Structures are given as structure tokens and as C-alpha cells.
Amino acid sequence: MSILDSKIPEGPLAEKWTNHKNNINLVNPANKRNIDVIVVGTGLAGGSAAATLAELGYNVKTFCYQDSPRRAHSIAAQGGINASKNYQGDGDSDYRLFYDTVKGGDYRSREGNVYRLAEVSANIIDQCVAQGVPFAREYGGLLDNRSFGGVLVSRTFYAKGQTGQQLLLGAYAAMNRQINRGKIEAFNRHEMLDLVLIDGKARGIIARDLVTGELERHSAHAVVIASGGYGNVFFLSTNAMGSNVTASWKIHKKGAYFANPCYTQIHPTCIPVSGDHQSKLTLMSESLRNDGRIWVPKKKEDAEAIRQGKLKPTELSEDERDYYLERRYPSFGNLVPRDVASRAAKERCDAGFGVNKTGEAVFLDFASAIKRYGKEQAVMHGNHNPSEEEVTKLGKEVVANKYGNLFEMYEKIVDANPYETPMMIYPAVHYTMGGIWVDYNLQSTIPGCYVTGEANFSDHGANRLGASALMQGLADGYFILPYTIGDYLADDIRTGKIATDQPEFEEAEKNVRERLEKLINNKGSKSVDDIHKRLGKIMWNKCGMSRNAKGLKEAITEIRELREQFWNEVKVPGSMDEMNPELEKAGRVADFLELGELFAKDALHREESCGGHFREEYQTDEGEAMRDDENFMYVAAWEYNGEPSEAVLHKEQLEYDYIEVKTRSYK
Amino acid sequence: MKLTLKIWRQKNADTKGSLQTYPIDGIDGDMSFLEMLDVLNEELIEKGEEPVVFDHDCREGICGSCSLQIDGRPHGPERHTTTCQLHMRHFNDGDTVIVEPFRATAFPVIKDLMVDRSSFDRIQQAGGYVSVNTSGNTIDANATPVEKDNADEAFNSATCIGCGACVAACVNASAMLFTSAKVSQFALLPQGEVEATRRVLNMVEQMDKEGFGACSNTGACFIECPKDISLENIARINREYLKASAEG
Numbered sequence: 001m002s003i004l005d006s007k008i009p010e011g012p013l014a015e016k017w018t019n020h021k022n023n024i025n026l027v028n029p030a031n032k033r034n035i036d037v038i039v040v041g042t043g044l045a046g047g048s049a050a051a052t053l054a055e056l057g058y059n060v061k062t063f064c065y066q067d068s069p070r071r072a073h074s075i076a077a078q079g080g081i082n083a084s085k086n087y088q089g090d091g092d093s094d095y096r097l098f099y100d101t102v103k104g105g106d107y108r109s110r111e112g113n114v115y116r117l118a119e120v121s122a123n124i125i126d127q128c129v130a131q132g133v134p135f136a137r138e139y140g141g142l143l144d145n146r147s148f149g150g151v152l153v154s155r156t157f158y159a160k161g162q163t164g165q166q167l168l169l170g171a172y173a174a175m176n177r178q179i180n181r182g183k184i185e186a187f188n189r190h191e192m193l194d195l196v197l198i199d200g201k202a203r204g205i206i207a208r209d210l211v212t213g214e215l216e217r218h219s220a221h222a223v224v225i226a227s228g229g230y231g232n233v234f235f236l237s238t239n240a241m242g243s244n245v246t247a248s249w250k251i252h253k254k255g256a257y258f259a260n261p262c263y264t265q266i267h268p269t270c271i272p273v274s275g276d277h278q279s280k281l282t283l284m285s286e287s288l289r290n291d292g293r294i295w296v297p298k299k300k301e302d303a304e305a306i307r308q309g310k311l312k313p314t315e316l317s318e319d320e321r322d323y324y325l326e327r328r329y330p331s332f333g334n335l336v337p338r339d340v341a342s343r344a345a346k347e348r349c350d351a352g353f354g355v356n357k358t359g360e361a362v363f364l365d366f367a368s369a370i371k372r373y374g375k376e377q378a379v380m381h382g383n384h385n386p387s388e389e390e391v392t393k394l395g396k397e398v399v400a401n402k403y404g405n406l407f408e409m410y411e412k413i414v415d416a417n418p419y420e421t422p423m424m425i426y427p428a429v430h431y432t433m434g435g436i437w438v439d440y441n442l443q444s445t446i447p448g449c450y451v452t453g454e455a456n457f458s459d460h461g462a463n464r465l466g467a468s469a470l471m472q473g474l475a476d477g478y479f480i481l482p483y484t485i486g487d488y489l490a491d492d493i494r495t496g497k498i499a500t501d502q503p504e505f506e507e508a509e510k511n512v513r514e515r516l517e518k519l520i521n522n523k524g525s526k527s528v529d530d531i532h533k534r535l536g537k538i539m540w541n542k543c544g545m546s547r548n549a550k551g552l553k554e555a556i557t558e559i560r561e562l563r564e565q566f567w568n569e570v571k572v573p574g575s576m577d578e579m580n581p582e583l584e585k586a587g588r589v590a591d592f593l594e595l596g597e598l599f600a601k602d603a604l605h606r607e608e609s610c611g612g613h614f615r616e617e618y619q620t621d622e623g624e625a626m627r628d629d630e631n632f633m634y635v636a637a638w639e640y641n642g643e644p645s646e647a648v649l650h651k652e653q654l655e656y657d658y659i660e661v662k663t664r665s666y667k
Numbered sequence: 668m669k670l671t672l673k674i675w676r677q678k679n680a681d682t683k684g685s686l687q688t689y690p691i692d693g694i695d696g697d698m699s700f701l702e703m704l705d706v707l708n709e710e711l712i713e714k715g716e717e718p719v720v721f722d723h724d725c726r727e728g729i730c731g732s733c734s735l736q737i738d739g740r741p742h743g744p745e746r747h748t749t750t751c752q753l754h755m756r757h758f759n760d761g762d763t764v765i766v767e768p769f770r771a772t773a774f775p776v777i778k779d780l781m782v783d784r785s786s787f788d789r790i791q792q793a794g795g796y797v798s799v800n801t802s803g804n805t806i807d808a809n810a811t812p813v814e815k816d817n818a819d820e821a822f823n824s825a826t827c828i829g830c831g832a833c834v835a836a837c838v839n840a841s842a843m844l845f846t847s848a849k850v851s852q853f854a855l856l857p858q859g860e861v862e863a864t865r866r867v868l869n870m871v872e873q874m875d876k877e878g879f880g881a882c883s884n885t886g887a888c889f890i891e892c893p894k895d896i897s898l899e900n901i902a903r904i905n906r907e908y909l910k911a912s913a914e915g
Binding site for chain 2: 071
């Protein structure tokens with residue numbers, strides 16, 4: 001077994017990044033003009049990296065499958081972005097953000113990377129404000145904060161429930177400035193279908209123009225993959241319909257190790273599934289847990305009556321309700337981390353206390369928040385003896401101001417008014433902590449192939465805290481990659497333009513073409529969605545919120561069989577040389593069918609529970625996750641070897657010098 | 668419920684399109700409009716026909732990918748709702764529903780219901796940004812307080828999702844609501860002031876170049892906007908433009 005070199009710089013934790021920046025190679029501005037960089041994906045991680053690299057002087061080409069970089073799925077992030085600004089004076093610091101993130105990730109992330117993330121976080125806010133990102137402000141004109149799960153300070157900056165949108169539009173604007181200057185060439189409605197290696201280095205990609213269907217060769221001195229996570233392996237998730245693992249999977253097959261694929265975040269507050277027609281799930285931001293209280297009825301009969309529509313939740317008195325998070329975790333209450341909140345909801349629903357038709361939902365209730373805010377407002381308006389109606393009216397205004405767009409979205413989808421009756425929520429697949437293995441420089445095991453944002457594995461361990469994805473995406477793209485990539489590119493100043501008529505490009509294009517032809521000429525009878533839905537069911541039932549050895553072994557066999565069936569029986573209408581969304585989907589599902597097996601294999605090998613990976617065999621008497629630090633305190637990085645089942649495990653041991661490794665407790 | 672769908676089918680930008688009729692059954696009120704189209708597409712694939720092509724991605728009303736002119740209205744009959752968030756409970760059993768792409772010279776059809784909105788990108792590229800490097804070497808975020816009302820107003824303008832419903836709703840296919848929302852966001856913030864003159868002139872020039880029509884203040888854009896972008900933005904861009912023209 002090889003030892004992976006994380007290249008964490010020497011020196012004290014707080015000085016590593018500064019020292020590293022002082023010691024790496026730089027590329028002279030005149031030489032940057034002769035260097036090309038490809039960025040695949042234009043969300044927060046890709047968009048920000050593209051903009052910064054272009055500002056530095058590199059020639060950048062961006063690729064996204066959407067019709068505009070602005071539509072990447074970062075746009076849908078709701079709640080906020082963390083930064084250790086300590087504007088609230090509540091004791092926040094870089095160290096505390098680092099500590100919370102490592103603990104939240106259940107001690108399965110890298111100290112050096114996480115500390116750097118915390119260190120640059122404050123600067124992200126400065127940067128975004130300078131770009132004109134309209135964050136929420138207080139009446140004094142200064143920035144407002146709120147709290148997110150798993151922490152005891154208020155460090156989350158936000159723009160109502162549309163923080164991701166505003167940050168992405170900021171990165172997109174920075175890109176637009178460079179497009180206007182001719183430093184970025186944007187290839188929208190393009191999909192990367194393979195990585196081209198020359199002498200073992202990443203030197204370009206094969207991309208398909210989704211409008212014309214044409215295959216194109218693009219060369220560069222380095223390739224950055226920022227294509228997001230793989231939650232759609234579950235079919236139903238909060239990801240966009242087009243979110244996929246293809247770019248990551250293609251580089252994995254060309255030599256990039258895939259780390260911790262089983263670490264998936266199941267987000268506790270999503271709108272429950274309504275029927276078989278469901279195409280995706282919708283998140284209700286974690287920020288709602290600042291004010292919403294989660295409960296189910298104490299008595300099974302009451303839950304049963306609610307399910308049958310004979311009883312309304314508002315008819316139950318306080319002592320007939322079980323605020324189970326407040327009961328089980330008094331110090332963090334409704335703001336426990338996502339993995340803990342999700343498992344607790346599943347536990348109650350499995351025990352028969354679920355509150356919707358399918359029994360798979362719990363309540364998220366704003367009645368007490370409305371009352372509390374209403375009273376506060378009344379006093380502020382000089383009314384010290386307000387009536388109940390006045391309190392409710394004022395309280396609703398405050399809640400609307402904070403979460404208005406989320407409440408509207410809920411009402412549109414569910415057709416129920418959350419100001420009047422509690423929301424119903426249930427956990428859903430949301431984010432993947434696993435991803436391509438990268439070193440401290442964000443370089444994968446392929447020289448010249450870098451991976452940023454959700455697509456890499458590096459910062460969140462086995463569970464990500466809320467409002468940290470936006471932070472990581474922008475940290476990687478604005479502040480980290482543009483430095484570290486220079487160290488590699490410094491060797492390329494004399495290379496000159498990479499020609500695309502080399503045999504390696506020809507070979508890669510030929511392989512891509514053959515695979516597309518195989519899909520289109522397969523005269524099967526099953527639609528792509530039909531097979532994708534079946535894959536999703538296997539994943540959700542056997543690799544979902546809780547897993548066990550028996551189920552995982554079954555999943556491996558079932559996924560393998562389904563993959564075979566896919567290649568024999570899938571039906572893709574239309575042709576290759578035109579806009580053909582079914583063909584796009586087919587290629588992505590083919591990759592999910594391979595990733596899914598590796599996912600299950602990884603989950604089976606990790607004989608412990610940590611963060612989002614909960615193995616039923618490894619839990620305490622109280623049902624809490626039980627880690628095995630002696631045997632599993634490592635990153636599992638898988639090397640492709642022909643078939644997912646043949647993947648070779650490489651371990652990167654994790655070391656904690658600045659933080660005491662403890663059992664994670666939120667009680 | 669049972670519906671009769673009349674859907675615009677067009678092979679590509681170079682061929683002529685027409686409305687085709689598709690009866691559909693078993694539609695549930697909890698389905699979104701796009702999930703209803705998913706059901707239709709599964710049926711078409713089953714029958715060996717080509718599925719209907721339409722843009723969509725996040726399906727939660729924020730990415731701005733989905734479009735569709737439904738019974739003559741961008742994003743259908745519900746106000747402040749994108750097509751992906753429009754649910755079938757707003758239709759009745761037996762309804763005939765006409766589904767067309769957004770129509771505008773500056774939005775050519777790519778295939779079926781999918782149009783090319785890259786003209787919006789080019790308007791933004793002409794000046795929809797603050798020219799600040801992303802090095803992080805800037806002043807502390809709280810060094811410049813911004814009046815809450817202005818910050819909130821800037822945010823409201825910035826919530827435009829760039830879907831193009833305003834253009835599709837307008838008799839002149841004008842992009843004034845879209846362009847004015849972006850200009851307003853920066854006009855309302857101190858960070859945007861320095862480049863205000865250049866920004867409005869360049870963005871308006873690009874908008875005209877793309878073939879969008881003039882604004883005649885009918886207000887249809889605002890009525891059909893899924894994100895409730897206010898007409899005040901148009902008043903603001905006119906003021907900004909006049910001021911910039913006088914200065915420039």
C-alpha cells in the first residue's frame with residue numbers, strides 16, 4: 001500500500017499557509033500570457049477560480065453544461081456563508097472555526113487544510129462586499145449574522161435565503177469582467193467527456209458541444225475540475241437535475257484517486273417526497289432551525305390521527321409534543337449538526353411517529369418564534385400590553401423578513417401555509433463530502449489536474465457543517481488554487497501551446513465517440529430515467545442514512561447487475577449530432593452506475609460510524625455514532641483498476657496535533 | 668387528471684416548427700409542470716418518439732433555466748412562480764394547455780422549447796460588475812456601512828434570475844427590466860458608484876445591439892416576472908442613463 005503525500009507544509013498550524021505561499025514558485029506576469037488553463041464547472045469554486053486565474057494573466061477556458069455560468073447549482077444554496085469575522089463579539093476566531101469544522105466532520109478531515117480554510121474565510125466576506133454582493137445588513141448599516149448547526153457562535157453571513165445566488169452572481173460578474181477583457185473564453189452548453197494525458201500530465205479535455213453534438217479538443221497546461229458533487233447517484237436529491245459525477249469520474253479512470261465516496265450528507269430539512277413522479281427534492285434552509293422547532297407527537301395514536309387527517313398539529317398542546325432534538329441534545333437543541341438531526345428524524349419516523357401520509361415526515365414549527373418576535377416588536381413599538389393578534393401579526397412580519405422566500409417556496413410546492421401550520425420536513429441527500437483526493441495544493445494524483453469545491457474531498461471530513469460549502473468553494477477558487485497552481489505551472493513557461501493533433505487527443509476523442517455511439521445505437525427498451533430511478537432506490541435503501549454489511553453487499557451485487565442491464569437494455573432516442581438531453585443523461589447515469597458500486601464498497605470497508613456514514617453495527621446504546629479511531633482514522637483513497645470492484649485502497653493517515661480527538665457530543 | 672397538450676416542436680434553429688397535440692392522462696395535482704412533461708417524455712420514449720426538449724436544472728425556482736410560454740404567459744398562469752414551481756393543481760381536468768418557447772428575436776430557438784439566451788450574458792459582460800480584483804486585498808467588509816434600505820433594495824434588484832420572462836412578456840421584446848435590475852443593484856451600492864456612468868452606457872448599448880426592442884412602459888414584464896423585480900428599476904436606469912449621457 002502506498003502512502004499518499006498530502007504535502008502539508010511544515011511549521012505551526014497558523015503559519016503553514018503563509019510560509020507555503022512564501023516558498024512556492026511564481027510565474028512571471030509576462031509568462032502567464034503563454035499559459036492556458038481549463039476550468040470545468042462554473043459554480044462558486046470554478047467561477048471564482050476562472051476569474052482569479054484570468055486576472056493573474058493566464059488564458060482561461062471555462063466549460064459548463066448550463067446555458068450560462070450563472071446557472072451552476074451553487075446558485076441554489078440558501079442559508080449563508082461562514083467567516084470567522086467575530087463581528088458579533090461572541091468569541092469567534094480562526095481557531096474556533098477550524099475546531100468546529102474538524103469536530104463537525106467527526107475528525108475525518110485534514111487539520112492543515114481546514115485551518116487554512118478558516119484563515120481565509122474572513123477575507124471572502126471583504127472580497128464579496130467589494131464586488132457588490134448585497135449581504136443582509138442591520139439598521140446601523142453593518143453586516144448581519146445568523147447561527148448555523150453545530151456551532152455556538154453567530155458567524156454566518158447571508159442574503160435572505162438566496163446567499164448562494166448572490167455569491168455566484170458575484171463570481172459570475174468577476175468572470176464577465178474577464179470575458180470582456182478576452183482573458184476568459186466561456187464554453188457554455190459544453191460537457192467534458194474525457195481528460196487527455198500527455199506524458200502522464202493533464203494536458204486537455206474532450207468536450208461535447210451540447211447544441212451541435214460535435215466533439216471538440218481543448219488543450220491547456222493544467223486542468224481544474226470544479227464540477228460539484230455526486231448526490232444525484234441517489235436519483236432524488238437536492239442537486240440540480242443536471243448535477244453529475246462525470247468529470248470527476250473521467251479523471252478517476254485516468255488516475256485520480258477517489259476519496260471517501262461513502263461520505264454523503266443527508267440534510268435534515270427538506271420537503272418530503274410526495275409521489276413516484278418526483279424528479280427532485282427541495283431543501284428548506286438550515287437557517288430555519290434558528291427559529292423553527294422540530295417535533296413529532298408524543299403519542300403514537302396522535303401521529304396516526306395526524307397521518308389520517310383526523311387531527312391537526314396545531315390542536316396538540318405543548319406537553320403532547322416531543323421536541324426530540326431539544327430533549328436528546330439540550331445544549332445544541334435544534335441546531336445540532338445535519339447528520340445528527342437527520343438520524344434523529346429517521347429514528348422517530350421508523351418508530352412510528354411520522355406525520356405525513358407516508359409516515360416519513362416531522363414538523364418544523366415557527367409558532368413559538370412568531371410569538372417571541374411579536375412580543376419583542378410590540379415592546380419596541382412602545383406597546384407593552386399587546387393582544388395576541390397584534391403579537392402574531394408583528395411576529396409573522398419578522399419571520400417573513402427573515403425567511404419569506406423559503407416560506408413561499410414551501411407553500412408553492414406543498415400547498416400549505418407555514419405561517420399557520422407547521423412545515424413538514426424529512427431528510428434528503430444534499431451534499432457529498434467525498435470526492436477526488438487532492439493534496440494541500442488541491443492537486444489530484446494526476447500532475448496538472450486540480451480539483452476544487454465540492455468535487456474534492458478535502459475539508460469537511462465525514463460531515464459538513466452548514467454554510468461551509470460556499471466558504472470552501474470561494475476559498476479554493478479565489479484564494480488558494482490561484483497560488484498553488486502557479487507552483488506547478490512555473491515549470492511550463494517554455495512549453496508553448498499544446499497541440500491538439502497529438503495521438504493522445506485522437507485516442508481520447510475516439511474512445512468518447514465510441515461510447516456515445518454505443519449508447520445511441522443500443523436498441524433497448526428501458527429509458528435512462530427508469531434505470532436511474534432504480535439505482536437511486538438501491539442507494540437510498542442500502543447506502544442511505546444508515547447502512548449495514550448485509551445491505552451493502554447486496555447493493556454491490558444489485559448495482560453491478562443494473563449496470564449490465566443498462567448497457568444491454570437502455571434506449572436513447574435521437575442522434576449524436578444534435579441537441580439530445582437523453583444522450584447527455586445516459587452518459588451521466590453510466591458513470592453513476594460505476595460510482596455507486598465504489599460508494600458501497602467504501603461504505604462496506606469502513607467498519608465504524610462517523611459523521612454522515614452510519615453503520616448500524618457500530619453505535620452506542622443511545623444510538624449515537626461510534627467511531628473506531630484506532631483502525632479508521634484515515635482517508636480512504638481508491639485507485640481505479642478496471643472495475644469498481646477491483647479498486648485499490650490507499651490510506652492517508654490523519655494526524656491531529658492541534659485538536660484533541662474526542663467523541664463528538666452535542667448533548 | 669387528463670389534459671390535452673399542444674406543444675411547439677422544432678427540430679433546430681434552421682427548420683420551421685409547429686404545434687403538435689399530445690393527450691396525457693394520470694396527472695397528479697402535486698406534480699410540477701416539468702414533472703408533467705417528464706411523464707409525457709417517458710411515454711414518448713416508450714413509443715419510440717423523440718422526447719420534448721426544454722431547459723431546466725435546479726427545479727426550485729432559482730437557476731433561471733426553465734422558461735416556457737404556457738397558454739400565452741411566460742411561466743404560466745401563477746404570479747411570482749417559475750415553470751418548475753408551477754404545480755398541476757392549478758389546472759383542471761380536461762384542460763387544453765398550449766406550451767411554446769419564449770419568443771424574441773434575441774432568443775432564437777435551439778430545439779423545441781429551448782431557446783438561446785446568451786444575449787443576456789453579453790449584456791452583463793458589457794459592464795455588469797464592479798472592477799475589483801479578487802485578490803482579497805481590500806478593506807474590511809464593515810468599513811463602509813450601507814444604509815439598510817439601500818442594501819435591501821439592491822438585494823431585491825439582484826434577485827433577478829435571468830430567465831427572460833420579461834422579454835417574452837413584452838410586446839416589444841424589450842430587455843429593460845433585466846438590464847435595469849443589474850444596473851440598479853450597483854447604482855444603489857457605494858461599491859458601484861465609481862463606474863456608474865460607463866456601466867449604464869455600455870450595458871444599454873449592448874442591449875440594443877442584441878436586437879431587444881425599446882421599452883414602452885406597458886409593465887407586462889413586471890407582471891410576469893417570477894421574482895417580482897420592480898418597475899422602479901426601469902425608472903432608475905432611465906435616470907442613470909440620462910445622467911450618464913449628460914456627463915458622457
